Amino acid sequence: xxxxxxxxxxxxxxxxxxxxxxxxxxxxxxxxxxxxxxxxxxxxxxxxxxxxxxxxxxxxxxxxxxxxxxxxxxxxxxxxxxxxxxxxxxxxxxxxxxxxxxxxxxxxxxxxxxxxxxxxxxxxxxxxxxxxxxxxxxxxxxxxxxxxxxxxxxxxxxxxxxxxxxxxxxxxxxxxxxxxxxxxxxxxxxxxxxxxxxxxxxxxxxxxxxxxxxxxxxxxxxxxxxxxxxxxxxxxxxxxxxxxxxxxxxxxxxxxxxxxxxxxxxxxxxxxxxxxxxxxxxxxxxxxxxxxxxxxxxxxxxxxxxxxxxxxxxxxxxxxxxxxxxxxxxxxxxxxxxxxxxxxxxxxxxxxxxxxxxxxxxxxxxxxxxxxxxxxxxxxxxxxxxxxxxxxxxxxxxxxxxxxxxxxxxxxxxxxxxxxxxxxxxxxxxxxxxxxxxxxxxxxxxxxxxxxxxxxxxxxxxxxxxxxxxxxxxxxxxxxxxxxxxxxxxxxxxxxxxxxxxxxx
Numbered sequence: 383x384x385x386x387x388x389x390x391x392x393x394x395x396x397x398x399x400x401x402x403x404x405x406x407x408x409x410x411x412x413x414x415x416x417x418x419x420x421x422x423x424x425x426x427x428x429x430x431x432x433x434x435x436x437x438x439x440x441x442x443x444x445x446x447x448x449x450x451x452x453x454x455x456x457x458x459x460x461x462x463x464x465x466x467x468x469x470x471x472x473x474x475x476x477x478x479x480x481x482x483x484x485x486x487x488x489x490x491x492x493x494x495x496x497x498x499x500x501x502x503x504x505x506x507x508x509x510x511x512x513x514x515x516x517x518x519x520x521x522x523x524x525x526x527x528x529x530x531x532x533x534x535x536x537x538x539x540x541x542x543x544x545x546x547x548x549x550x551x552x553x554x555x556x557x558x559x560x561x562x563x564x565x566x567x568x569x570x571x572x573x574x575x576x577x578x579x580x581x582x583x584x585x586x587x588x589x590x591x592x593x594x595x596x597x598x599x600x601x602x603x604x605x606x607x608x609x610x611x612x613x614x615x616x617x618x619x620x621x622x623x624x625x626x627x628x629x630x631x632x633x634x635x636x637x638x639x640x641x642x643x644x645x646x647x648x649x650x651x652x653x654x655x656x657x658x659x660x661x662x663x664x665x666x667x668x669x670x671x672x673x674x675x676x677x678x679x680x681x682x683x684x685x686x687x688x689x690x691x692x693x694x695x696x697x698x699x700x701x702x703x704x705x706x707x708x709x710x711x712x713x714x715x716x717x718x719x720x721x722x723x724x725x726x727x728x729x730x731x732x733x734x735x736x737x738x739x740x741x742x743x744x745x746x747x748x749x750x751x752x753x754x755x756x757x758x759x760x761x762x763x764x765x766x767x768x769x770x771x772x773x774x775x776x777x778x779x780x781x782x783x784x785x786x787x788x789x790x791x792x793x794x795x796x797x798x799x800x801x802x803x804x805x806x807x808x809x810x811x812x813x814x815x816x817x818x819x820x821x822x823x824x825x826x827x828x829x830x831x832x833x834x835x836x837x838x839x840x841x842x843x844x845x846x847x848x849x850x851x852x853x854x855x856x857x858x859x860x861x862x863x864x865x866x867x868x869x870x871x872x873x874x875x876x877x878x879x880x881x882x883x884x885x886x887x
Contacts (some may be wrong), residue, residue: 400454401492403480406431407465408438411499415547419457423449427457440476441462441861443483450766456869457485458492465502465781471796473509477516478861481541485521491543497553507553512547513563516527517544519568519862519869523836524576546548563690564876569870571676571683575855575867579655579672584621584703587654587675588629591701592681598690604630613744616721618736619729621704623659630743633685633699645696646883647753648685648875649743651736651760652678652703659706659732660714673867674736677759678703680871689878695884702739706732720816722746723839730819736760737821740847754883755844758836759871760851763878765828766802767852774800775853775870778833783842787882788846788874794881796860797874799848807832 404416410431414421420427430446440463460480462468468476484492496506496513497861520658521541548554574582574590582590588603595601606627609618614630621628634645652675656662665673678701685699713719717729722742729738738759747756767775775792779785779800781791785801792799811823811831821840823831833847850870855866 397439401458401484402454403458403460403484403492403494405462405495405498406436406459406785407437407499410436413495413497413499414655415495416499419449419452419651422451422838424451426450427459429746431459434504437461441479456485456487456489456491458487462498465498465500469794470504470508470512471794473520474504474516474519475796475861477513477518478520479516481517481520482861484541485539488539490539490541492541493545493547495546496546505550505553507550508557510548510554511561512556514546514558515543515565516862517541518561518565519593519821520864522569522572524573524865524867527578532687535596537636537807541656543629556698560691561825563687563860564873567683567685567687567872567876570685570686571679571771571869571872572865572867574672574682575673575676575869576865577672577704579705582672583626583654583705584629584652585626587678587701587703587812588631588650591631591633594633594682594685596685598635599685600634602632602634604632613720613722614742615719616727616742617702619717619719619848620653620659620706620714620738622656622733623709624707626654626705630700630746631701631703631704633682635685635693635697636696637688637694638696639694641696641735643696643883644754645698645751646879647698647700647751647756649740649756649758650678650681650701650760651675651739651762652701652858653739654674654703654705656706656733656735659712659735660708661731661733662708663733669796670856673855674761675703675835676713676761676867677701679867679872680759680850680854680869680875683869683872687872688879692878693884695879698747698751698753698794698878702743704735704739706735716749721839725819725838726817728814728820730820731822734821734832736762737832740836741839744836744845753843755781755850757784757788757846757847757875759848761854762847762849763829763851765831765832765870766849769802769829770800770852772852772856772858773800775850776802776829776836777802777848777850778802779844779846780804780837781846782839784846787878788848791874791878792880793876795872795873797853799874802830803831804830804837828831
């Protein structure tokens with residue numbers, strides 16, 4: 383959605399047919415520009431606020447038509463709530479609220495006056511960027527495969543342009559560059575997860591990753607023959623039941639002052655469709671398994687964001703792309719497979735396949751890149767949804783500093799995480815008499831035993847595993863996330879990088 387910046391507020395009042403948005407705090411507090419506009423229209427705004435008993439609460443809105451003495455045809459007044467306590471995320475969500483108020487009224491273009499009575503947003507530069515980000519995320523739709531609307535189902539109104547009027551245009555432009563990068567990454571992740579599996583298999587997913595080269599990301603695609611030569615037998619064991627070959631994509635962004643700076647490494651599970659394999663899932667709801675690559679999508683979206691905003695870090699994204707299908711060549715329950723690490727795994731359930739992919743990727747990344755940390759994301763277990771619902775992603779971590787940084791980034795972006803336990807006592811649940819380990823630990827503590835399994839493929843590096851099963855797809859709708867695919871992970875990890883690691887690179 384295009385957005386522009388302007389300081390020419392007076393010109394707005396003299397342009398026929400314009401739609402404007404102003405922000406009003408509790409107790410009907412108008413900004414200085416709002417008061418000017420109210421004076422220009424003979425107090426029409428104040429009278430409307432009083433008549434509607436408008437309190438200025440967050441998400442509240444009223445509309446005033448045909449402002450007297452101006453050429454503004456429609457004025458949407460949006461309540462901010464208490465801006466004195468507003469954090470950056472609150473401004474982003476307010477942008478989503480504004481976008482929703484406009485599209486609900488079938489408005490496609492508008493001017494937004496970025497100013498409040500208390501000046502809590504300073505000169506408005508960062509607030510404008512945050513509002514634009516929130517509006518862009520809220521305006522997301524996925525309609526690539528709709529050729530015509532169904533009966534009584536008109537296409538939704540989408541915003542085509544917003545003009546932000548702000549005192550500090552240059553500052554807003556600088557802040558807006560970062561916001562655009564984040565919006566682009568989230569949108570990319572959402573598009574990938576929303577795509578059906580017949581359109582987006584492992585090969586097609588890898589091809590889309592190659593587009594990141596336009597932003598300066600070095601993209602390397604490993605095909606199934608190369609994976610076999612490397613010894614990624616666990617990845618290949620998941621893919622062997624499908625006609626569609628596996629791919630591993632390695633994405634590198636070199637943004638630190640020194641190329642020798644150890645990279646931050648992000649690893650994603652990319653099961654483009656998961657039938658469960660021979661341990662076949664129930665038919666009901668299986669269509670959602672097109673989203674079983676939500677972790678990989680988040681990593682790709684993050685790499686887009688870091689490159690687009692020229693982040694001053696070295697970062698690596700590695701994703702394993704497979705399709706888990708039942709066939710005469712598929713891995714069977716009871717099979718014993720090897721892995722890149724040399725450790726053997728007894729596969730008792732072929733529907734616990736994501737951890738097999740991640741096992742090889744974790745070992746590969748630590749050995750090749752010697753990273754500062756590794757974070758993997760995966761729609762790994764239904765057990766984490768049972769434990770935490772869809773409000774939090776569960777995460778497991780072997781390093782307290784990394785855990786604290788992740789938690790803080792989650793609070794700041796409202797992509798919240800909850801730390802779950804890692805403990806040796808759980809290991810006995812995945813010990814096997816027939817191999818080095820088995821891939822499931824039974825009904826109890828399913829999310830924990832999955833993490834314990836992954837930890838066996840991490841040696842001496844700070845590491846976190848984030849189980850995004852409850853938040854990457856079919857997630858709760860929010861002011862800035864209206865889609866089935868949320869793009870969860872891009873914003874929390876970008877904030878983690880910028881707040882805790884970028885300045886030290």
